[in-house]
Amino acid sequence: MLGQGVPVEPVESHIFVVEEPVVAAADPFDPEGRTADLSWRRDVPPDVPGVVDPIVAGPGFGQWARRFGRVAGRHAAHLVPVMLLTALPMHFFVGRVDDTIVAAPALAELVGGFGLLLLPAMWLAYLAVSALPLVLSLAGVVGVALPAAAEGRRPRPRRVWSLVSMRLRALWLWFAGFGLLSGGLPVLLTEEQVGSAGGLVTVVFAIGSTVALTFGGLLGCVVVVERGRGPRRATHLLAHSRPAGLLVAAAAVAVAPRLVEHALGGVAATVAGVLLVQLWAIAALVTYAQARRAVEPVTSRSMFAELDAPEE
Template identity: 55%
Template sequence: MDQVEGPLHVVEAPVVAAADPFDPESRTAELPRGGIPETVIPGDPLVPGPGTRHWAGRVVAVLGRDGARLVPGMALAALPMHFFVGRLDDTVIAAPALFDLAGGFGLLLLPTMWLAYLTVSALPFVICLAAAVGVAVPSAADGVRPGLRQVWAAVAYRLRGLWIWFAAVGLVSGGLSLVAHAAVAVVASTAVLALAGVFGCVVLIERGHGIRRAAHLLGRGPALGMVAVSGAASGLPLVADEVFGGLAATVVGVVTVQVWAVAALVAYAQGRRSEGPVTSRSLRAELNVPED
């Protein structure tokens, strides 16, 4: 190699001087100062900004964008919603008749009736929430509505745990209707349903977390908005049943439960964003993590 010869020069002043902001002919540049740059999160199709107004606007946007893709799940949820076993207090009223059946042996059927009620009544909420997560998260992340096979693959392995938890929610709500005043039972059941929606998103997306995690995220999001949506999902089908009959109650029930599911997903995303930067793509990545 050729040896490069030359004197060494010691520079005692900055090579690039700071730019003079009042000198339009200056050819030097202002160097960036140290520190942490501000993180700018662009508008996400799923994750809303802070506040109830942003949450409500994003719920409407998600329903408008993905409503057609949610119709198959709503149709599937309509079957158990329309043909469910009955109210939990109806089984208590039927207890004397069951006691007389086969010399009292029929009373043993009462726990089976409760189990059937809790299992079937939880299905509409499980189906609508799983459909909301499986459709809205990939749609917001990729800009393309997912197919039925992709939706099923995203949530199938977590449906069993979600179904068990919502059956427990039905047990709590049904038990309140038996032991508490009607008004107290309605308020408590609505609050439980609001928490259950966010908890279902935790089960589907994060896994390994529980009720405390859901309560934490709901507290950082639109808690009152979720209570209002949950109250509509609980009360409007009863009103429709009294006024128009069972078929109308089923239609109103399916629509309100699907709105509740989307609202819960957006509330969950808002709670996650309050903890740190999160986007629909990061949520989709968590949703696609394979089961152990």
């Protein structure tokens, strides 16, 4: 005790007086005279390591591939009704533009020369129906995967319809336009129409179809998830993405079904086309989510909140 003559050695301590808000985090007895690190902000919580979003991937193809495999594996069975809906228009309309060319002379003979006037209407019908597989697949993937990721349970069919039905018209119009490139022209410009350059033309339009489907996948997600946005937003996201996986999926949709048709017939081509279009839609959603994460903070829940926002 002090009163009993116990010696007390003097302690030297340096107290540093600083202003708020540094004083709340600084150590006043730091012997090296260091102050607080203000590189963080109280109103923005730091990223929590180890938290993995079911859909939104981090940078890199490896992250993208893992999310793609997860979405495809978890929701494959629940997307079967969507694939069944896409099978009918894909089998009877997609890649069948040459049927309209054959049918036009027959219509001209039947109705006294007015059959050719029906050709534009037949083309419009083709473009409208040929877009259905892309529209249904993309809307189905978004309507099933986003609610499941955000709410932890898969939505019922009525819930999926309520989420995407109001945005199907705009999505359909965009893909009907893309159908002219991705479905119609490659069929019309065969070797019989262009002679020896037919093979080159087929390759050129296959590349064009791949590019159109890649951009269309991002645009479709923008139209379905983000109300009131379109090509400019999709272009912005495409510039901040590395769409290697989506490019591969788009190329498969553009090329593989016709190769399968030549080798195995129309039914096999339909099955291949339905599966590939569904995988393309999943690739589009994962690429879209990854691109959004590159430009802004986003999660499956925040995207679902946009999807579930009421129409004005």
